[in-house]
Amino acid sequence: WEHQRIFTLRSGMATDLLIDQAWILKAVPSLPEHCQAARIRHRTDTLYLCAMALRVIGMQSGFGMLEAAYVRPMHAANIMMKNLMDCLLGALAYYFFGYYISYGEEPAMIDDNGFDWSAWFLAFSYATTTATIDSGALAGRVDFVSYLVLAVFMTGVVQPLAVHWTWGGGWLGRLGFVDFAGGAIVHGFGATSALVCAICCGPRIGRFKNYRPWSGFLRWFFMERGTAEFYRGPMTEVERKVFLPIMPTHNPVQALFGIFLLFNGFLAFNAASTNAVTGINDLLAAPASVNTVMSTASASIALYLTALLQCHAHISPVDLSTAFIGSMVSSAGCCDSVPPLFAFLTGLLAGLLALGAARLLERHMIDDPVAAVASHGLPGLLGVMSEAFFAKPSCVSKRRGLFFGGGQEAWKHLGVQLLGCLTLTAFSAASTFAIVFLIDRIIGFRCSRASELIGLDFIEHGFDDGSLATNPEKSYLQVHAVMEEQQMESLVHKYKRRHSHDGGRPVDSGTPAEAQAQALPPREPPPKVLPVSVGKCLNEDSISAKQQQKELTALQNHAKALKRDIAVIRGDVVFSQDIRRRRSHMILNSIFSFEEPARPWSFSVKQQLKRQISTP
Numbered sequence: 001w002e003h004q005r006i007f008t009l010r011s012g013m014a015t016d017l018l019i020d021q022a023w024i025l026k027a028v029p030s031l032p033e034h035c036q037a038a039r040i041r042h043r044t045d046t047l048y049l050c051a052m053a054l055r056v057i058g059m060q061s062g063f064g065m066l067e068a069a070y071v072r073p074m075h076a077a078n079i080m081m082k083n084l085m086d087c088l089l090g091a092l093a094y095y096f097f098g099y100y101i102s103y104g105e106e107p108a109m110i111d112d113n114g115f116d117w118s119a120w121f122l123a124f125s126y127a128t129t130t131a132t133i134d135s136g137a138l139a140g141r142v143d144f145v146s147y148l149v150l151a152v153f154m155t156g157v158v159q160p161l162a163v164h165w166t167w168g169g170g171w172l173g174r175l176g177f178v179d180f181a182g183g184a185i186v187h188g189f190g191a192t193s194a195l196v197c198a199i200c201c202g203p204r205i206g207r208f209k210n211y212r213p214w215s216g217f218l219r220w221f222f223m224e225r226g227t228a229e230f231y232r233g234p235m236t237e238v239e240r241k242v243f244l245p246i247m248p249t250h251n252p253v254q255a256l257f258g259i260f261l262l263f264n265g266f267l268a269f270n271a272a273s274t275n276a277v278t279g280i281n282d283l284l285a286a287p288a289s290v291n292t293v294m295s296t297a298s299a300s301i302a303l304y305l306t307a308l309l310q311c312h313a314h315i316s317p318v319d320l321s322t323a324f325i326g327s328m329v330s331s332a333g334c335c336d337s338v339p340p341l342f343a344f345l346t347g348l349l350a351g352l353l354a355l356g357a358a359r360l361l362e363r364h365m366i367d368d369p370v371a372a373v374a375s376h377g378l379p380g381l382l383g384v385m386s387e388a389f390f391a392k393p394s395c396v397s398k399r400r401g402l403f404f405g406g407g408q409e410a411w412k413h414l415g416v417q418l419l420g421c422l423t424l425t426a427f428s429a430a431s432t433f434a435i436v437f438l439i440d441r442i443i444g445f446r447c448s449r450a451s452e453l454i455g456l457d458f459i460e461h462g463f464d465d466g467s468l469a470t471n472p473e474k475s476y477l478q479v480h481a482v483m484e485e486q487q488m489e490s491l492v493h494k495y496k497r498r499h500s501h502d503g504g505r506p507v508d509s510g511t512p513a514e515a516q517a518q519a520l521p522p523r524e525p526p527p528k529v530l531p532v533s534v535g536k537c538l539n540e541d542s543i544s545a546k547q548q549q550k551e552l553t554a555l556q557n558h559a560k561a562l563k564r565d566i567a568v569i570r571g572d573v574v575f576s577q578d579i580r581r582r583r584s585h586m587i588l589n590s591i592f593s594f595e596e597p598a599r600p601w602s603f604s605v606k607q608q609l610k611r612q613i614s615t616p
Helices: 019-030 033-038 043-057 059-070 073-103 117-137 144-165 171-175 183-201 217-221 228-232 237-242 252-274 282-309 317-330 340-363 372-390 407-442 449-454 456-461 472-498 512-518 532-539 545-570 577-592 605-614
Strands: none
Touching (some): 043 059, 043 117, 059 252, 073 456, 117 183, 117 372, 144 171, 144 183, 171 407, 183 407, 252 282, 252 317, 282 317, 317 340, 317 372, 340 372
16 A cells, blocks of 8 residues: 555654554555545544644643733733734645645645645644744734744744754754754744844843943844934833833733643643654653653752852742743753653753843843743753763663763764754754844834834734823824824925926925824924935025935935934834825824814825826
């Protein structure tokens, strides 16, 4: 039978053709002819993989609960929306691209030609976990659409390439690289990506009171545009009234409940990596689960040791979640081959590393709200490396680590493990930076300053907790964030109309938005003023055509720079003026109860000017 398969463990050791596999051969003839190709697994294995993948996907809820507890309350709905949407869009990306890149098999579009759907379901659950790590490091300050674009690329293209090199039979897998449940392929890979995202996005406003921005080439390289004052806290009196100080967590009960959900899903994460329970694979699933528990339990010891070294009289929920996830993640790379005692020691060291890495990132002013980088990065890589030291031969694995007398083969295996970790880390950093760089240049990566201060729940999703109607400072801040862009466009078009030679009618005094802005309280001037030559050009008519064109070009270039500076103040790079006009109209109507203006607000200033010029 052409679809007969001998199940192969990721460790490279094949099982014998036992009774469970023989059952498949006997069951196929009893099926209808159009269903025979679909029977490629034992029914117990199919049920096992689907149930475990369902629990792994359930980790998304744990991630969401944990992240929402660590950010300001006005961003909580945005966090849950991100975790839900990256799972849904990631499913589409992984169906059309990701699985084929990973394993070279294309899912059936219409006819079921014997495709292993249970294997696809499990592989998708692993891929979407990688993208969710980025969400934790970017919580509270990333643009919603930009994050979804990043998540789609991570789930559908980038992480599947790493899987192809290893689990998919690529060059690292052929060299002998072993990562049982994704310590480096999932967790280390995702943590490196999250670190790049956190650096490029910058810290949350008010996170570091003495923040020092990058300088020179690094400032351009990491796409940082704000000044030190931009990140240190509120810049105006209005922002001071709106600003909510950053707390380690505003809901510790919710955070700890999220940890319980993650632990439940992670037990399935490791046990499901056997890919089956028939044959002798059940002898591997049970020890993997025990090692996961032992490794996670060591987090309690790591917490007490850290508190003792730092002379703390208490253990915070934030430190508990960091050490807990770090110890748990360390079991992913070695839970199939190390004894429980060494799994405990590996988890203990991983918990200490996670807590130390969190302190190190904070010292270098890299904002990671949920310690996603610290708890997934070094612990995941440590688990993969410990497999080369503490692997012990068993009934399902013949690998022998250095501690158990592996000798020359163990040293060679250690080199391969190190090469794999370095390669995956470098590839994750480079690919993530390229994606973030393109997103930032095209649509903008970080949300606006007004959005971060008012709340992403309202700006991105239209959810108002009632504070916008009762807090005039929030209304003031939102309106001026909308008006600044329109005033800049009006300045450029007025200059063009003033020096045009077609003899048309003068430009209208302003748009309804600008008229309304005049009634608002005065606002501080923008960070830059027009150059002297541009100001002179605006006031003098007797200038040669060549000089006019030169000054117009200078004004346009300066307008772009001014827009970028104001985008820094708002933290926003506008990617769709039409959408933004509609959003401005909706927000202004909700705040000031405007009547519908004569001209559609979806039209830009340029379109309105064209309409005025063409009118007889």
